[in-house]
Each structure stands twice: as structure tokens, then as C-alpha cells.
Amino acid sequence: MALISLTGIDKFYGTYHALRGIDLDIAEGEFFSLLGPSGCGKTTLLRTIAGFEHPENGVLTIDGQNMKGVGPNRRPTNLVFQNYAIFPHLTVAENVGFGLRRSPLSRADKTKAVAEALAMAGLDGYGPRAAHALSGGQRQRVALARALILKPKVLLLDEPLSALDRKLREQMQTELRRLQRQVGITFILVTHDQEEALIMSDRIAVMFDGRIAQLDTPEGLYLRPNSRAVGEFIGLMNLLPGMLRPEDGRLLADIPGLGAIPLPPDLVAHGAAPGPATFGLRPESLSLMSPGGALPTGQFVDGTVTERTYYGDMTYYEVALDGAPDPVTCSMKNLVSRPVLERGARTRLAWEPGALILFPDG
Amino acid sequence: MKGAGLRVYTALYLVFLYLPIVLLPIFAFNDSTVIAFPLGGFTTGWFAELAAVEALHAAVLTSVKIAVITALVSTLLGICAARAAARYRFPGKSGILGLIMLPLVLPEIIVAVSLLVVFLQIGLPLSALTVILGHVLICTPFAIAILNPAFQSLDVSLEEAAVDLGETAWGTFRLIVLPLVMPGVISSLLIAFTISMDEFIIAFFLSGSDATLPVYLWGQFRFPQRLPVVMALGSILVLLSVLLLVLAELARRRGARRRGALDTGGFL
DSSP: OSSSEEEEEEEEEEEEEEEEEEEEEETTTTTTEEEOOTSSSHHHHHHHHHHOOOSSEEEEETTTOOOTTOOGSSSEEEEETOOOOOOSSHHHHHHHHHGGSSOOHHHHHHHHHHHHHHHHHHHOOOOOOOOGGHHHHHHHHHHHHHHHHTOOEEEEETTTTTSSOHHHHHHHHHHHHHHHHHHOOOOEEESOOOOHHHHHSSSEEEEEEEEEEEOHHHHHHHHHHSSSHHHHHHHHHHEEEEEEEOOOOOEEEEETEEEEEOOOOOHHTTTTOOEEEEEEEOOOEEEETHHHHOOOSEEEEEEEEEEEEOOSEEEEEEEETTOSSSEEEEEEEEOTTOOOOTTOEEEEEEEEEEGOOOEEEE | TTTTHHHHHHHHHHHHHHHHHHHHHHHHSSSSSOOOSOOOOOHHHHHHHHHHHHHHHHHHHHHHHHHHHHHHHHHHHHHHHHHHHHHHOTTTTHHHHHHHGGGGOHHHHHHHHHHHHHHHHHHHHOOOOHHHHHHHHHHHHHHHHHHHHHHHHHHHHHHHHHHTOOHHHHHIIIIIHHHHHHHHHHHHHHHHHHHHHOHHHHHHHHHHTSOHHHHHHHHHOGGGGHHHHHHHHHHHHHHHHHHHHHHHHHHHHHHHHTTTTOOOHHHH
16 A cells, blocks of 8 residues: 555645646655656645645545645654755754654653664764754755654655765765665655666656656666656657658658668557657667678668767767768767777667657657 | 045044043043033042932833833834744735834934824823833834844744654744844844933833933933033943943854854844
């Protein structure tokens, strides 16, 4: 049974429709992400679960209990705020122990619980420090310890890593994931960073314009986006205009630059119909070969390198395919044995028809 | 020398501003009833005489009583107004706030006469109570002006975090909001107290038989021989006023530092 269940949630700000009929079930122990560009309603949805926003329509239940009229202070949820909301006039230990003020625990037990929470967040010995003197990463740890000390059924995280620099963010991503497995409670993360969502989540809901556009596992979202918008939002995607036409009782995908190929079987099952269509192909599904090189598998096309971008571990090439209207991007791992192609070089691209993604037009 | 003109101007300005105040203690210790140079001998007799005047003691007591109640009431009203201005949106908000701030710029004599008319019309006898009402009216804008930045700079998510961690609305106000705006509250109390203690015009019109200290002093000017005593009293008042304002500013700075906030300059 779902731990959190949202049915038909609508939220308006005046005439602005911030959440449009959200239906969502989140399981116990799941690491769930709400992913989308700013203004898509993901934070509003999180704050609705926390109890700070009150939807005009719909039902929200947590652990089977209807949450209508239940304030944030009486919900089994705790929220890690984007700016961490550390109480500046209290010490680290007072911040972490704040939620225990109303608990029936003895003073000694509370002190012990605070020490445990600090240890879990990697803040051993920080208890007596003044909270306002902490660094960004430390503040985030305090916010986590403070929210987890109440052992909520759900921990809500509102873009908790966006204020950290890249190195620290990557470290905290791993650590959050470890922490979630360790405590075993449901985490709901709001983020606009698709990479972060892919790295951390069991499942992701991609939101656009107050709606859930796609709800899937990270692999599902990356490999089988259900719309152009989702495909473009997650990772890099080459979008190739083409046609689907029937021939000999099966569908052919006719893509300028790539040629006409039989539609892969799983795309046929997708409900493809003849007519204009857009095809998606990830950069890593295209690979460079030297012109005239032997081809073990798949198909190949020829083209000219128009741009080269070096990323250290990878190089991204933009290649104008012969007969194609727009250049495609392909990514190559940088191996010592692999020669670097300069702009203007002729090249041959191998590609996997099985990696083709179909977006029906309209 | 560069900027010499500006230095001279600054010096002259400060002399103009503070010379009259410096004269107070000089004549307070002068052994003559005539307020003029050359000075006579040194005496602390005027201060001793201060201690013996019954009416003066009553006036001081009335003033302190009025000032304390005024400070408490206007700060409480200021907290409510600043909180509402920072957190809630309601129709006519800026208009209402403007109206509350109006006594700050209205001539005090107009305010005093208007209040006198109102109190006489509704049959409220003139007393310390009517002075308190008048002083609350003029001190509340100052309280709001001091408290508003404190409430504005308070992050909403701090309150939300406290509620999220299980606190009630009142608990959140007591444990989070109040400690964080406390320096502003202290400044507001001290400044309202000082304004009320010094205020003359409203007190003159509304005090009835409960003369406040400034009203009592005004009455003493009819007796030239009592002027040195007034000088002695004035010296003490100046000293106390400066002390209170310094305390208010220290409280504000300490608060800003404790919150790790940038000191954006306070009321002073």
C-alpha cells in the first residue's frame, strides 16, 4: 500500500493554476524525486504534502490518514528547507533538539537522541557551536539531523543541495542516498537538476506546468521518455524530424540523414501510426569511426565534424550528416588510442537503431 | 589642507549643536542664582535642593509612570503592526500603515489640541491617563519604524521550520520570532520611554493636575531664583537620556551580531 497518496490535487494562487489534478502514490522506503524547471509546481506539491499549502481540490492521505485540516506540526512529515532555516540564535544542539521540546522523553534521553542525530549527520562535537557560524555544508547537515530526530514517516527535501558548490554537492548526494538506506524512511526530493534526480532516486516524477508529465524509474525516464519535453529535459537528446510510412505490412522510419529503417519492435508496440514523427537519439548511441572503417554491427552514415567540445573524460562532436537538415551531437569517451577529430574532418558514424526513441508529432 | 573648509564647518556645527547642552552642567554647579558669565564659585547645593522639593518628586514619579506605560503599550502595538506589515497582505495595507505613521509628521500642538477637544467632548477627565493616550499616539510610529526592519528581515522559513518540527503558532512566536526581534523590542521600549519622558506639548495640554516633569519645569521658569535648580535637574536628564539611547543602540548592535546579520544601521 502506498504510504502517501494524492488524488486529484488542484492548487490555485488567485487565477494561477499551480497544481493541475495531481495523482500520485509514493511507497514506503522509497527515494522519490519531483523534477522540473522552476515554476512547474514541484515545490508547491512538496509544501502541500508538508501541510504549508492547502489544495482547493483533491485528497492527500499519509499512512491511510486524510491530511485535510491537519497542520504541519501534526503531520508525520519533516521538511528540510532550501535555505535550511537554521535558528540563528540557538546552538547546533538546540537546533537539532528543537523538535523534541514537546516529546515526553526524559532530559537524558533527549540529550542522547541529539548526540545520535549529530553523529548520524557527521556532526560529532558540533553540538555547543553557535548555529549562525556554520558553513553551508554544515548547515545542511544540521537541517537533516533536526528533521530526522523526530523519526518522521516522510522526509521532504526542498532543493537541499542547490546552494552547495559542485564537489560538496556530489559528496552530499552520495551521503543522502546512504542516509536514506540507513534510516529506511521515505525521502521526497524536489530538484531542478536532472542529473541529481537520476543519481539519487528510485522513481522520479517529471513535472511541467503543474502536471506530472512522466512518472518512472531513472532508467525508464532516460531510455523511454514519453514526450519530447521530457526527453529534452533529461540528458542530451538529438531530435530528428522524419516520417513513418507503411511498407510490406510493417512500418519504416524514414529519417533524413540516417536513412529508412524498419521500426524497432518495441516502438511498434508503442502505438506508432504512419505520418510525420520526431525521432530521438541520445549522443552516446552515435559513435565516430574513421571514414571507410569496418563496421561490426548496426548501421552507419557519413558526415562532417562541425564542432568539438572537450570535457576531459568525454568529447562531444557536432556532426553534419550528409542529407540531414541539422547537425547531430555524439559523445565519445576520450581514450588515449582514439584520435581527436578536428572541425571539418570527414567521419563515419555508427548508430544503434534499437536506441531510437519515437515522439509522435502533435 | 584638503577638506579644511568641511572640517571647520563640522566643528562649528557640533559646537552649535552641543554648546547649549554643555552650558547646563556648567550653570548647575555655579554658585549664583544669575544664569550668566562670569561664573561664581563651585557648588553642589542645587542638586541638594533638588532632593528637597516634594512637587518635583511627584512630577518625576508621574513622568516615569507615564513613560513606562507608554513604552510598553506603544511597543506592543508596534509589534502587532510590524508583524502584520511583514506577514500579511490585506486591502488598504499601505494606506493604513501611512495613517499610523502620520503623527510622526503632524505638528505636535495640533495633535495636542485635537486630543484635548476629543477628551473634553467624551468627558474623559484630564489626568496621567490622557497623557498616556497622547504619548502612545506619538510613540507608536517610532516603535513601528524601529520594529519594522526587525520583522521584515525575519525569514518566514524559520517560523515554518518551527511549526514543521511540532511547535504551535504561539510557541513559534515565543521561541523563534520574539528572541530574534528582541533587540528591536528593547530599542523600541527605550526610545518610546525617552520620547515620553521629554515630551512637553501634549503633556502640557492633557496632564490636568498630574504635572509631568517637563510641565513642572516649565512652571518653575516663572521663578528666576529657581533656575539653577532646573539646570541641575536638566543635567541629570540629559545624562539619563544619553545613557538610554546608548543602551538602545548597543542592544540593537548586539542582536545584529548575534544573528550573524549584516549591520545595516539602525534607527540611530
